[in-house]
Amino acid sequence: MREKWLYGLGIVAALLLARNINVMLVDLPDEAFQGSIFRIIFFHVPAAFTCFLCFLAALLAGIMVLARKNLQWDSFGVAAVEVGLAFGAANLITGMIWARIIWGIWWTWDWRLTSMLVCWLLYAGYLVLRRAIEEPTQRARMAAVVSILNFAVVPFVFFSIKWFRTQHPQPVLYGEGKMDSGYRLMLYTNWLPILMIAAILIAIRMRQETQQREVDALRREAHAF
């Protein structure tokens, strides 16, 4: 039943993405100053939003692990962090490619770019920490604490372009930012299938983590004979 839901969601996401790419490349006009490279924003920003949502989910999972001591929340937490890292990487890479054309450089150590990279590395550290601890309950507890502490960086990354003078463009979707309504609609319309894909990946990864725990239990049973 759950598998069918995931396949269904995948098909809807693929159709929506195909439709969006067609509208983006054929119907939407080039941005006046940036030209066609501007269209990268329709993946760059939704990837960042999805990454932050995944990290928020990991924070909530971490709180639930500590409160309920249920390892299912730990599976959800690790799945959310891994998927968040994948979308975070997509956000960083698309940003660098945009920067090469608009700024003439691949990277600059400004507040937004640096804080996003630090955030990504901190969550990568979460995965490294998990590999270092064998005992499942202890691993879940330590990972929960780290995911709660790591989340402190996320609001800093999000608001850094508002709080500091940066080379990165100012916010276009909140604050005083203005974006043409056609572009804004495209951005949100493209975020929807990306969110669907993230949900599918989290569900699959979460199931794998549960199965891995079953394998570890079987292994202990086999050694106990």
Added chain:
Amino acid sequence: MNDAAARNFTYLAYGLTAAWAILVIYVLTLVSRERKIRAQMNSLQRMLEDKERK
């Protein structure tokens, strides 16, 4: 299309390809992890059945 516009479009293609390539690589790691877990589970179950028979 002038040179700047063509370069712009080429980099847009690079960006979109890179974004999806990252997700495809992640999906491939999920597939390989799934296979590994299934293989481990099957071998452990076989091992436990053998031990029970003995």
